[in-house]
Amino acid sequence: xxxxxxxxxxxxxxxxxxxxxxxxxxxxxxxxxxxxxxxxxxxxxxxxxxxxxxxxxxxxxxxxxxxxxxxxxxxxxxxxxxxxxxxxxxxxxxxxxxxxxxxxxxxxxxxxxxxxxxxxxxxxxxxxxxxxxxxxxxxxxxxxxxxxxxxxxxxxxxxxxxxx
Numbered sequence: 543x544x545x546x547x548x549x550x551x552x553x554x555x556x557x558x559x560x561x562x563x564x565x566x567x568x569x570x571x572x573x574x575x576x577x578x579x580x581x582x583x584x585x586x587x588x589x590x591x592x593x594x595x596x597x598x599x600x601x602x603x604x605x606x607x608x609x610x611x612x613x614x615x616x617x618x619x620x621x622x623x624x625x626x627x628x629x630x631x632x633x634x635x636x637x638x639x640x641x642x643x644x645x646x647x648x649x650x651x652x653x654x655x656x657x658x659x660x661x662x663x664x665x666x667x668x669x670x671x672x673x674x675x676x677x678x679x680x681x682x683x684x685x686x687x688x689x690x691x692x693x694x695x696x697x698x699x700x701x702x703x704x705x706x
Contacts, residue, residue, distance in 0.1 A: 544634040551635050551643055558646035562589055565653055569660065577661050584668050588653040591669055592676050596645040597621055600676060604644065604684035605631055611692035614685050631688065644688075648680055 566585035570578045592600075599619055606614025618624055624637045632640035652672035663671070686693040 543628060543636065547634040548636065548639060551632075551639055555639070555643045555646055558643070558650060559589075561650055562586070562653055565650065569657055572657075573660050580665060581656070581660060583665065584656045585653045587665075587669060588649050588656075588672055591673055592649045592652060593645060595673060595676050596641075596648050600648055600681050601641045601644065603677065603681035604648075605629075605641075605689045606685075608685075608690040611690070612685070613682050613691075614689055644684070648676060648684070651680055652676060 562585055566582040569581045569585065573581045597620065599616065601621060601624065602616050602618035603614045606617045609615055621638070621641060624641050626636045626638065628635060629637040629640060631637075652675055655672075655675070656668065682691075685691045688694065
């Protein structure tokens with residue numbers, strides 16, 4: 543394990559997490575005064591909903607054992623087996639830190655989408671949307687590109703070195 547890589551990824555994870563309140567303030571400044579709290583609540587709700595979904599199933603679907611280059615399995619559901627040992631996806635940092643770093647992007651992506659339907663969706667509908675979108679859209683796409691899916695091997699991203 544590389545302590546420099548680990549420290550850098552810890553800082554990077556925190557910075558991406560700080561983007562969510564920044565996004566809440568940014569979107570809050572763009573909406574009508576009566577919708578500021580609702581818009582900010584949507585950004586903060588993404589942290590809770592997507593964070594829990596990522597730990598329960600999202601990481602496993604995105605970075606689990608490949609099934610037909612389309613989706614991962616549930617082998618890492620509830621972050622089972624994800625700990626301080628490095629993974630094939632991040633051979634120089636703890637797997638749990640890699641999962642947390644990837645979770646930050648899973649969180650901020652639906653929070654960014656909220657700007658597309660500002661003032662036009664009820665909060666309850668938004669919660670259902672981000673939950674379903676995270677599992678049905680984000681996790682498969684993350685798997686396709688970074689988790690061993692069909693887009694990675696075709697030159698879209700650099701593949702991690704295989705352990706010998």
